[in-house]
Amino acid sequence: MAERIIEITELILRDAHQSLLATRMALEDMVPVCEDLDKAGYWSIECWGGATFDSCIRFLNEDPWERLRTFRKLMPNSRLQMLLRGQNLLGYRHYEDSVVERFVEKSAENGIDVFRVFDALNDVRNLRTAIKAVRKTGKHAQGTICYTISPVHDIASFAEMAERLLDMGCDSICIKDMAGLLKPAPAYELVKAIKESCGRDTLVHVHTHATTGVTLVSLMKAIEAGADMVDSAISSLSLGPGHNPTEAVMEMLEGTGCKTRVDMECVLRVKAHFEKIRPRYAEFMTNFSGVESQIFQSQIPGGMISNMESQLKQQGAEGKVREVLAEVPRVRQDAGFPPLVTPSSQIVGTQAVFNVLMGRYKVMTGEFADLMLGYYGATIGLKNPEVMQKAIEHARKHPISERPADLLHPEWEQLRAAALALPGCNGSDEDVLTFAMFPQVAPKFFVSRSQGPKNPGKEPSPVKADAAAAKPAASKGQLSEPVTYTVTYAGKSHQVTVAPAD
């Protein structure tokens, strides 16, 4: 009997280091594996979008468009994939349609083949322009369902969203489980429901994080239900808040009647490379590498917890983490149960911190008010009318029910003029888009760009690297305790004790 092929998307060049190394991986550390990735037999290589664009210009002095062109050149046989936040593109506000169209066009032109498009609120109106634009380029448009758990989300509502995405012309459907909440039985039910309501030929792609420890099982059940593609990351950059290991996905299928097209020899070479490279980024490494089942109770993604902890610390209120964790689901309910993913996770989390520190909704962030008032889009749950009233008062705005981008006026020419006026801007549409998405960071980047990429990875000496892993703040070249050496200087040997300088 012919085995069924399960296609794999490799995440190691984007989401893996975004989840594990704070998106700090420099291009030069990825270049050596591109050949192996290109010939390994993946369905696609996710390598752009998400937080990588921001990280490139903010931390790495790297032109993200140049990174994409490099991948295109080095992986000529592969589908290159990006993650796109719908109407937000890769920035943090809504853009007017012509900017969205231009961004998609330029991304395709520079090398992207597969656009995975999502909206934090699952508001399909925020996906429509991007998906249309992708279709215009002839590239693959993947419509995304952000998986979440709430009293208003169920299998049927997700399956219905899949139908709407297909109506828009999506080539495939992605189930995006950003916090590792997708358990095996719902994974099976969800894939089955989508296949039933949308047709068995509908391509279903499953993206999970490993955070809660159960999602490799969920991938297995999704595959049993008919999932066509699944995401994974090669083991040396996997697990924890990252993803299930590619090798594990490949091996678990043996004897099941399914197999991947991926070549293990290629995978093992890539694995060895990142095993060697990873310690250089110890400073940025997540300090969470195990399994966190409490996420099922709080539903709060790992990255959000560390974010809230640092906010609380800045306020001298480290002791209030538990209270905040309990507050998050309440704030989420008040806001109509949005999925928690960038940017809704940050907005809800920050408001929960404010509620605990200063009293419930005594202070409201502008972003949370906007979320309540519909300026990010619609939620499927009802909003708390009292909190809505407070948002109106805080923000002095009215609630809206239309698509947020419909309020915007054409802005391309204006953005273009502002970008071109910046020193170092090369006048390309790509530079205008960089400026449009990161108006604070782009001006500095344009000026420093000519200095070339700055790799923040550091060659670790074993002790230093591990000290850095445990204490990111510890500076290099220091000893933590006195050490005595026999030192030969000018022909004489001396016992010398070296102690830390401070």
Added chain:
Amino acid sequence: MAERIIEITELILRDAHQSLLATRMALEDMVPVCEDLDKAGYWSIECWGGATFDSCIRFLNEDPWERLRTFRKLMPNSRLQMLLRGQNLLGYRHYEDSVVERFVEKSAENGIDVFRVFDALNDVRNLRTAIKAVRKTGKHAQGTICYTISPVHDIASFAEMAERLLDMGCDSICIKDMAGLLKPAPAYELVKAIKESCGRDTLVHVHTHATTGVTLVSLMKAIEAGADMVDSAISSLSLGPGHNPTEAVMEMLEGTGCKTRVDMECVLRVKAHFEKIRPRYAEFMTNFSGVESQIFQSQIPGGMISNMESQLKQQGAEGKVREVLAEVPRVRQDAGFPPLVTPSSQIVGTQAVFNVLMGRYKVMTGEFADLMLGYYGATIGLKNPEVMQKAIEHARKHPISERPADLLHPEWEQLRAAALALPGCNGSDEDVLTFAMFPQVAPKFFVSRSQGPKNPGKEPSPVKADAAAAKPAASKGQLSEPVTYTVTYAGKSHQVTVAPAD
């Protein structure tokens, strides 16, 4: 519809720290969680046997029998479980039947309820005496199949072994996957085959390690095939060469029609305790915490690889690891495909090292010759007759086909006399058994016992703990690369470069 109950055995007090912390956990660090474990709702708590007995007297100055009595007192409502190496008990040779009987009797008397009995070669003759003895005490006898992969092992042969174990009177069957080799599809097939050949009421218990990253999926498939009990370890001492997290097993069942009886609140308190305790054992922590799919190719358990690496290093032959990894399967084939588990893993691994360093079978360890000649029992695969001939020459012994313990004469009185002559021996049968199993270590332990337990855990300073975790072999106070300091000596400052001494 009533949900099917899946019973859980908690490994955190035995195999979890044996696999992750070199069995170094001191009793005092376990006492605080016993109450929570006792009321959590486990089928059993594995807490004794395996390497813990050896570790107690060798490293912790702890009386293992006293440890067991403490568990019995602190967990009055739980089944206490131990791992027993059949005719080897917890030692490294075969014991005459009366010693085996006495050991089982005393273990039951001191608190053990469930005896998981295995033989490294799956030779059921080596299990018979222990299982009979367990039955005599009225306790639960669990017959164990060591899962392995070879041309001579298949589902049918394992199912047949299960039948033989039941014929001996076992109360349940354990599938023991010590290297994480049990993939989902074979897990399903194996459980199904045992249920079919032995009857649906046969209790099947699945033990896996997490090493290869796929075995949580295997537990799911085993459960789908009808497995009654599965093993896990609470997350803060899980994964890597350890086990799948208890929380993950609990959560993955939601919506499947199965559930556990385990209480998450109790589990989370135990988790928090070991999260706090674990760093104190950093020195002993395995430096492998990810996923190792290459085990599927080499079939060599993680612990065995680090063992072989240190053997090679002692011989100045670190570069030969790959050659040795390739040699292991050949040696295993010559020996008739024994499963690789204590002690066969060490015996085969050491012989492979010798073969690579000195030429194939130029030197043969006494243990390997014994394995070839049947002195550990029978294998189901045929042995290489040429190597067999060399074993006869090396060891100057004849091959045997009878049960190894049949060659032994009654030895209890002799062991008893020798033990009682030792200073510090308290004259109990328990002390005689301690001496019988560890004749080299027990004399020293009897003398030092009165000083009380020594906890090897250390309050970590962050830098030291992490350096130790990453590089267990590196001695303290050494640099791995040259460092330049400004050193003031006799009133003068000098730039001094300090380089490693070798």
